[in-house]
Structures are given as C-alpha cells and as structure tokens.
Amino acid sequence: MTATIGVAVFALIAVGVVGLEAVARRSGHPHATMTEVGRWLRSHRVMRWALLISWGFVGWHFFVQ
Amino acid sequence: MSDSLLADIEPNQGPSAPLPAVSTVPSRRRRRVALAALLLAAAGYSWLASDFDLSRFAPLVVGVPMVFAAVAALRSWIHHDRRRAASRSRERRRFGGLHHRGVLMWSVLAALLIAWELRELTGSPRVDYPTVTSLVGTITSFRPVYALAFLAWLVVGYRLIERQR
Numbered sequence: 210m211t212a213t214i215g216v217a218v219f220a221l222i223a224v225g226v227v228g229l230e231a232v233a234r235r236s237g238h239p240h241a242t243m244t245e246v247g248r249w250l251r252s253h254r255v256m257r258w259a260l261l262i263s264w265g266f267v268g269w270h271f272f273v274q
Numbered sequence: 275m276s277d278s279l280l281a282d283i284e285p286n287q288g289p290s291a292p293l294p295a296v297s298t299v300p301s302r303r304r305r306r307v308a309l310a311a312l313l314l315a316a317a318g319y320s321w322l323a324s325d326f327d328l329s330r331f332a333p334l335v336v337g338v339p340m341v342f343a344a345v346a347a348l349r350s351w352i353h354h355d356r357r358r359a360a361s362r363s364r365e366r367r368r369f370g371g372l373h374h375r376g377v378l379m380w381s382v383l384a385a386l387l388i389a390w391e392l393r394e395l396t397g398s399p400r401v402d403y404p405t406v407t408s409l410v411g412t413i414t415s416f417r418p419v420y421a422l423a424f425l426a427w428l429v430v431g432y433r434l435i436e437r438q439r
Contacts, residue, residue: 211397211402211403212401212402212403212404215390215394215402215403215404216404216409218390219387219390219404219406219409222383222386222387222390225383225386226383229379229380229383233376239373239375239376240373240375240376240379241372241373241376241377241380243380244433245372245376246372246376246377246380247433247434249372249377251434254351254355257347257351257434260434261343261344261347261434261435264343264427264430264431264434265340265343265344267427268336268339268340268427268431269336269340270407271407271410271411271414271423271427272323272332272335272336272424272427273332273333273336
C-alpha cells in the first residue's frame with residue numbers, strides 16, 4: 210500500500226508536468242513551456258553551469274552507478 | 275549582403291521594385307539533415323550503451339558525452355556571452371519576460387518532486403518507499419527502455435549546450 214501511494218504521487222507529478230506543458234503550448238495562454246523556462250534559466254551564467262553539472266550528475270547516477 | 279547593396283547591383287529596377295528574397299532553404303535543409311544525422315548517431319550510441327555485456331565500460335560510455343558537452347558548452351557559451359556583451363540591448367526583464375504564473379507553476383511541480391523524493395529517501399525498505407532512482411532502475415532493466423532513457427539524456431544535454439538564438 211505504501212509503495213502504491215509513493216508511485217501514485219510520482220505519477221501525479223508526471224501527469225502535472227505533461228498537463229502544464231500541454232496547456233502552455235496552447236497559443237495565447239500565459240503559462241511558460243518547459244523550453245521557455247529552460248531558456249530563461251540558461252540566460253544566467255551560473256544557472257547554465259548548474260544545469261550542465263546536474264545533467265552530468267543525472268547521467269552518472271542513472272547509467273554508471 | 276545588405277538589402278541596399280543588393281538594390282545597387284540589380285539593374286533596371288526602380289525604387290519601388292521588390293528586392294529578391296535571399297533564400298534560406300538550402301541552409302535550413304542542411305541544418306535539418308545534420309540534426310537528423312546527429313540524432314541517428316545518438317540513437318546508435320544509446321543502443322550500444324544499453325548493451326549490458328559492456329556495463330564495465332559504462333563510465334567511459336557516459337564520460338565521453340560529458341567531456342564533449344563540457345568542451346562544447348565552454349565554446350558555445352563564450353561565443354554567446356561575447357555576442358550579448360556586444361549587443362546594446364541588454365535590458366533585464368523579470369523572469370526573462372515569462373509570465374510569473376508560468377514560472378510559479380513549474381516551481382511548484384519541482385518543489386513537489388523534491389519534497390516527495392526526500393520523504394521517500396528517508397523511508398525503508400526501498401520496495402515500500404520507491405524513489406525516482408529505484409523506479410528508473412526498474413524500468414531501465416529492459417534494454418530498449420534503457421536505450422531510450424540514454425537517448426533522452428543525450429538530447430537534454432544537446433539542448434543545454436546548443437546556442438541560444
């Protein structure tokens with residue numbers, strides 16, 4: 210039961226991500242797409258490196274460890 | 275070549291004659307072909323990386339794109355920063371001009387994910403308290419899913435280092 214709740218919450222968050230992206234892609238909606246948020250984050254020099262390091266960490270964590 | 279220069283070298287045209295449009299189709303097509311080739315190469319590399327017999331080479335397989343990305347990022351971002359410094363319009367807009375509600379919604383989702391991940395991390399046993407790592411580990415035990423996940427990781431890396439327009 211605990212595991213089911215855990216997976217359900219992660220699934221809900223994933224649905225939220227897909228839903229928010231879909232809503233943002235509808236023209237005329239004020240929400241931002243993931244690409245737009247990513248572009249904004251990458252406009253800051255420190256955030257750019259933070260994102261790249263996070264990307265490297267994710268790759269190492271999932272595919273090496 | 276500027277439009278005025280084009281107008282100067284075109285004979286028999288009055289001031290109101292339309293200027294010939296400079297075609298960008300070949301460069302766009304070339305870019306699309308290059309991207310398709312890059313994606314195909316990345317897919318092949320991902321399939322190779324998903325070979326579990328080669329798992330002892332995993333640090334090398336993951337390390338190569340990481341080093342490449344770091345070098346490409348350094349080059350791309352130095353170019354980007356120079357171009358930005360040279361341009362005069364350096365006005366700073368709040369949230370980069372994005373609607374604050376959009377940024378807030380994404381922040382809420384990210385905070386939820388981090389909070390739930392931390393809650394599950396403190397629980398034990400892992401079977402009862404799954405984390406993102408354990409869930410991803412389970413679904414990537416199938417080779418095609420592993421290859422797709424690896425390809426997605428490569429694509430995200432490419433999107434991070436590509437030059438901003």
